[in-house]
Amino acid sequence: MIEQGGIVESEANRNAVIAVTMATSRQGMGVVKELCKTNKYHIRAITRNIKSSTALELQSLNNVEIVQGDLLDPESLKKAFKGADAIFGNTTPTKGWKLFRGSIVRSYEMEQGFNLINQVKNEYEKGKLKHFIFSSISKAKDPLKNDPAPGHFSSKWDIEQYIEKLNLNKITTILRPVSYFENFENKIPGYTISKKIFPGIIGENFKWQTIAVEDIGKWVRGVLSKPDKYKNQSIDIAGEELTGLEMARTLQRIVSSEGHKANYLMIPRIAIKFLEYDIGVMADWIERSGYGADMNKLKAIQNELNIVPTSLKDWLKVKLEKQNKTQKSWSSQWKASQWKLQWDK
Numbered sequence: 001m002i003e004q005g006g007i008v009e010s011e012a013n014r015n016a017v018i019a020v021t022m023a024t025s026r027q028g029m030g031v032v033k034e035l036c037k038t039n040k041y042h043i044r045a046i047t048r049n050i051k052s053s054t055a056l057e058l059q060s061l062n063n064v065e066i067v068q069g070d071l072l073d074p075e076s077l078k079k080a081f082k083g084a085d086a087i088f089g090n091t092t093p094t095k096g097w098k099l100f101r102g103s104i105v106r107s108y109e110m111e112q113g114f115n116l117i118n119q120v121k122n123e124y125e126k127g128k129l130k131h132f133i134f135s136s137i138s139k140a141k142d143p144l145k146n147d148p149a150p151g152h153f154s155s156k157w158d159i160e161q162y163i164e165k166l167n168l169n170k171i172t173t174i175l176r177p178v179s180y181f182e183n184f185e186n187k188i189p190g191y192t193i194s195k196k197i198f199p200g201i202i203g204e205n206f207k208w209q210t211i212a213v214e215d216i217g218k219w220v221r222g223v224l225s226k227p228d229k230y231k232n233q234s235i236d237i238a239g240e241e242l243t244g245l246e247m248a249r250t251l252q253r254i255v256s257s258e259g260h261k262a263n264y265l266m267i268p269r270i271a272i273k274f275l276e277y278d279i280g281v282m283a284d285w286i287e288r289s290g291y292g293a294d295m296n297k298l299k300a301i302q303n304e305l306n307i308v309p310t311s312l313k314d315w316l317k318v319k320l321e322k323q324n325k326t327q328k329s330w331s332s333q334w335k336a337s338q339w340k341l342q343w344d345k
């Protein structure tokens with residue numbers, strides 16, 4: 001028997017408990033939203049701040065319980081993981097921006113990773129935890145060209161090694177996502193995505209693997225549905241493999257009917273290194289090594305796990321639709337305020 005929120009349920013009838021770390025992150029939100037759609041799980045969404053607007057948004061979803069937890073505080077993780085059947089683990093290198101450093105701090109992510117893996121081990125030894133999914137980051141196709149790797153990549157691969165060191169591979173699936181589509185929504189003036197600009201950090205002719213952040217949730221749902229097959233496996237996951245020019249052409253095909261011309265605009269590397277040094281190192285690394293997702297192999301696994309990847313085209317259509325609505329709403333609010341001003345005169 002287990003007790004949840006005062007309700008005592010029998011083990012056989014209850015939904016499996018999935019603990020999701022960093023639930024309010026872009027990735028965490030994608031995972032929680034996808035899992036709650038299945039109606040198969042009780043999802044423990046872990047956040048440092050249970051009162052934030054994002055935590056409250058998650059709380060309004062079916063089958064979701066918000067739980068306080070900090071990856072820097074092992075005791076809080078111990079409580080948050082207690083009795084979980086599966087854990088989705090993610091870590092962040094983002095500590096807060098500083099001049100000449102940016103916001104990425106490798107040691108910050110390592111500390112979270114070691115705490116996370118230690119508590120996964122602790123929960124596994126209690127006998128209930130059956131499956132751990134660690135979200136890492138994609139590796140290179142050609143590991144020999146892999147050096148120097150960005151700090152926030154090395155930290156994740158070191159955490160992968162720690163999983164192995166603690167002999168947890170047998171219960172672990174490592175998902176390694178490539179760059180999110182959502183990065184194209186950066187706020188750098190002059191480099192924000194629009195009907196005329198497709199911004200990127202990579203030279204226009206390099207192949208660049210990318211994924212919609214919500215698709216990471218689909219992958220988690222997929223591997224959770226076939227744990228025995230996907231434990232002890234690492235999968236580099238991507239939705240698209242296009243050059244900057246090809247991405248801009250995808251945008252062009254959507255906006256051409258409105259008479260727009262879309263161009264690929266590369267953010268100068270020197271500006272990236274100034275704003276966020278490690279992302280500049282990452283851009284060098286992607287051009288030199290490339291991510292390691294095997295797009296053909298992925299197709300077969302996606303079919304098996306019932307994953308329909310979001311295409312860049314569909315993602316762009318939704319984003320442009322939203323931009324249109326916001327602009328219309330701004331313009332109607334502006335017109336209404338003008339009308340009010342005239343009326344007030």
Ligand SMILES: NC(=O)c1ccc[n+]([C@@H]2O[C@H](COP(=O)([O-])OP(=O)(O)OC[C@H]3O[C@@H](n4cnc5c(N)ncnc54)[C@H](OP(=O)(O)O)[C@@H]3O)[C@@H](O)[C@H]2O)c1
Pocket residue numbers: 022023024025026027028046047048049052069070071072090091092093094112136137138152177178179180183
């Ligand atoms: N951007 C990409 O293209 C990309 C691609 C592949 C992998 N990744 C990796 O994916 C990971 C997540 O990135 P994201 O962009 O999805 O995250 P995000 O949206 O920037 O969110 C970061 C989250 O981390 C949580 N957090 C911060 N410090 C924490 C701590 N000490 N303990 C627990 N939670 C903490 C915060 O939640 P609360 O304040 O609510 O606790 C926040 O929701 C990163 O490691 C990133 O490197 C990113």
